[in-house]
Amino acid sequence: MLEHVELFFKSIFIDNMVFAVFLGMCSYLAVSKKVATAVGLGAAVIFVLAVTVPLNWLLDKYLLQDGALVWLGPEYAEYNLSFLSFILFIATIATMVQLVEIVVEKFSPSLYNSLGIFLPLIAVNCAILGGSLFMQAREIETLGLAFNYGVSSGIGWFLAILAIAAIREKIRYSNVPAPLRGLGITFIITGLMGIGFQSFGGMLTGGGEETEEATEQVNQVQQLEVVEPKEEIVEKKTEVDEKVISYNDVKK
Amino acid sequence: MSLKSKLHELKLKYQGKKMAPAFNAFHTFLFAPDETTHAGGTHVKAADDLKRTMNTVIMALIPVLIFSMFNAGYQHYSAINGFPTDFSLMNDFLTWDNFWIGIIKVLPLVVVSYGVGLIVEFIFAVIKGHEVEEGYLVTGMLVPLIVPIDTPLWMLAVAVIFGVVIGKEVFGGTGMNILNPALTIRAFLFFAYPTWMSGDKVWVHGARERSEEILAGANLDAISGETILGYLAQNKGAEMSYSVSDMFYGFIPGSVGETSAFLILLGGLFLIFTKIASWRIMVSAVIGSLVMGFIFNQVVDLGWVAESSKFYGLMSFEFWKHLIVGGLAFGIVYMATDPVTGSQTNKGKWYYGFFIGFISVMIRVFNPAYPEGVFLAILLMNVFAPTIDHYVVRGNIKRRMNRLKDATIYPKDSDGKAEELKAETV
Numbered sequence: 001m002l003e004h005v006e007l008f009f010k011s012i013f014i015d016n017m018v019f020a021v022f023l024g025m026c027s028y029l030a031v032s033k034k035v036a037t038a039v040g041l042g043a044a045v046i047f048v049l050a051v052t053v054p055l056n057w058l059l060d061k062y063l064l065q066d067g068a069l070v071w072l073g074p075e076y077a078e079y080n081l082s083f084l085s086f087i088l089f090i091a092t093i094a095t096m097v098q099l100v101e102i103v104v105e106k107f108s109p110s111l112y113n114s115l116g117i118f119l120p121l122i123a124v125n126c127a128i129l130g131g132s133l134f135m136q137a138r139e140i141e142t143l144g145l146a147f148n149y150g151v152s153s154g155i156g157w158f159l160a161i162l163a164i165a166a167i168r169e170k171i172r173y174s175n176v177p178a179p180l181r182g183l184g185i186t187f188i189i190t191g192l193m194g195i196g197f198q199s200f201g202g203m204l205t206g207g208g209e210e211t212e213e214a215t216e217q218v219n220q221v222q223q224l225e226v227v228e229p230k231e232e233i234v235e236k237k238t239e240v241d242e243k244v245i246s247y248n249d250v251k252k
Numbered sequence: 253m254s255l256k257s258k259l260h261e262l263k264l265k266y267q268g269k270k271m272a273p274a275f276n277a278f279h280t281f282l283f284a285p286d287e288t289t290h291a292g293g294t295h296v297k298a299a300d301d302l303k304r305t306m307n308t309v310i311m312a313l314i315p316v317l318i319f320s321m322f323n324a325g326y327q328h329y330s331a332i333n334g335f336p337t338d339f340s341l342m343n344d345f346l347t348w349d350n351f352w353i354g355i356i357k358v359l360p361l362v363v364v365s366y367g368v369g370l371i372v373e374f375i376f377a378v379i380k381g382h383e384v385e386e387g388y389l390v391t392g393m394l395v396p397l398i399v400p401i402d403t404p405l406w407m408l409a410v411a412v413i414f415g416v417v418i419g420k421e422v423f424g425g426t427g428m429n430i431l432n433p434a435l436t437i438r439a440f441l442f443f444a445y446p447t448w449m450s451g452d453k454v455w456v457h458g459a460r461e462r463s464e465e466i467l468a469g470a471n472l473d474a475i476s477g478e479t480i481l482g483y484l485a486q487n488k489g490a491e492m493s494y495s496v497s498d499m500f501y502g503f504i505p506g507s508v509g510e511t512s513a514f515l516i517l518l519g520g521l522f523l524i525f526t527k528i529a530s531w532r533i534m535v536s537a538v539i540g541s542l543v544m545g546f547i548f549n550q551v552v553d554l555g556w557v558a559e560s561s562k563f564y565g566l567m568s569f570e571f572w573k574h575l576i577v578g579g580l581a582f583g584i585v586y587m588a589t590d591p592v593t594g595s596q597t598n599k600g601k602w603y604y605g606f607f608i609g610f611i612s613v614m615i616r617v618f619n620p621a622y623p624e625g626v627f628l629a630i631l632l633m634n635v636f637a638p639t640i641d642h643y644v645v646r647g648n649i650k651r652r653m654n655r656l657k658d659a660t661i662y663p664k665d666s667d668g669k670a671e672e673l674k675a676e677t678v
Contacts, residue, residue, distance in 0.1 A: 199628030
């Protein structure tokens with residue numbers, strides 16, 4: 001029970017999909033102009049993550065891991081199909097997104113129209129694939145935990161897009177310098193929001209070994225802890241920036 | 253020819269030119285403007301313009317600043333010579349020696365913060381061609397009060413430039429920013445130069461120099477300058493030597509101006525009395541921190557946390573003491589109540605304040621790397637304040653629509669009554 005609570009809290013705040021690892025930025029930046037639309041997309045992402053992560057967990061457990069095929073017979077014990085993870089995970093995700101699209105189109109045509117191209121694009125949203133791959137990399141142990149992980153990462157992404165949509169609605173009439181209008185100021189807002197979310201960085205995990213060590217080392221450890229993610233963030237950000245630009249170019 | 257008329261002439265000379273905002277700002281800063289509206293048309297006359305609001309906050313901050321200058325020296329000399337055994341306010345605290353340390357350490361921070369920040373403001377005003385805004389007056393006073401005393405001045409200058417440009421000017425200047433600029437500056441310093449911002453060597457003037465001398469081989473006693481929270485976060489067990497009255501009146505190490513809960517309380521009452529700051533945010537933030545602290549105390553009382561746990565030290569800290577140590581009181585009174593970045597709706601202010609207190613104490617306990625995490629909690633709630641407002645406004649609209657629907661669906665006796673209800677609700 002306690003591990004569920006910890007994983008839930010950790011995935012929402014500490015390892016937030018947007019502010020800790022900067023995943024799923026394309027739709028985060030593009031669909032965050034209005035709160036209502038952002039809520040719709042956020043809910044879709046929660047749903048897709050909640051379904052695909054446990055499904056992919058089953059795939060990983062019984063098909064892809066080293067020796068996972070042993071349930072077919074002892075002669076299969078040596079097979080390791082993990083090189084197929086990407087293809088199979090994406091296949092699951094694409095199927096689920098198709099399902100969501102059909103459901104949304106049937107029950108909420110207005111939301112379907114306002115989400116536009118970004119609904120089918122959830123299939124290639126890196127937050128979704130990232131959820132499955134993190135699940136694999138972190139070796140989440142049970143199906144229940146995998147489901148928990150999917151839901152809570154989705155909620156973390158949902159909170160991020162909700163907050164930035166509200167901020168963008170608030171600053172709609174601000175006198176932002178002309179070169180920064182639109183995407184530029186959104187990137188700056190995202191960075192500043194990331195500072196706010198830093199409050200959870202290292203929570204629960206940080207400081208475990210520090211207590212025994214000398215205080216000078218505490219300083220060093222803190223410096224390492226704090227500085228490293230920053231650099232990572234900057235790198236990731238430029239990466240994402242390029243991605244968005246290339247995506248826009250392709251669209252044009 | 254007086255300065256006033258000279259400035260006035262310069263102002264007229266540069267009217268409509270690029271440098272006009274700079275001269276206008278000097279003129280209105282030093283003298284009352286002589287332009288008044290003349291007959292014709294209706295005007296709202298209000299005394300509480302932006303400048304008056306800012307000045308009121310600065311007035312509430314002056315006692316804190318003066319206290320912090322004495323405390324800088326008091327902490328410095330106490331760390332070297334040991335704390336006085338029978339403490340008397342006049343002989344041990346309000347001395348010229350103490351004040352001198354304040355003058356050479358605290359005053360430069362204030363000067364650099366104002367100087368650099370106002371230069372950036374002037375540049376932006378001239379480039380963008382609008383009047384210099386008063387927004388930096390309070391930020392410039394808050395910044396030196398929330399940094400450790402030995403912060404190098406160039407660091408402060410870099411952080412101020414970052415905070416004013418990225419935190420405020422890119423959004424269009426005063427009143428448009430989403431994060432509190434003073435806290436953005438503090439967060440920048442914290443993440444860019446962590447060794448200067450936390451640990452046990454930064455809170456008392458001279459502690460860092462002394463430790464470097466000892467490393468170089470000097471035969472001296474180390475100056476220990478930990479904050480109470482930093483000490484508790486390491487869970488060393490034994491009680492700190494500070495009494496509750498020390499904590500309340502502020503004779504403890506910490507960021508320059510955050511120590512005296514007593515003077516901050518007076519400043520807060522002054523701000524509430526002058527209706528500058530929102531009492532809703534202050535009250536709800538106090539409630540939030542007490543609730544979280546109380547929950548942690550209960551967890552300890554129930555025996556769910558072992559004494560060897562790394563969270564034990566701060567979890568077992570009495571819940572009401574959280575308010576008088578560290579930056580919580582300062583943050584609640586001067587930072588959380590920022591009218592621009594906080595919640596704007598009355599109902600939203602309750603949620604906003606409550607979560608600030610709640611998350612501040614949570615960060616203190618659960619995040620041993622950031623025992624001084626109040627500023628991060630406020631930044632986090634700044635991020636979510638627009639969301640809270642959005643839903644409060646939506647909720648209001650929905651309630652009114654429902655009332656309207658009720659009024660139209662069930663016209664009771666006559667149509668007239670329904671019409672009346674409709675008129676009331678819309």
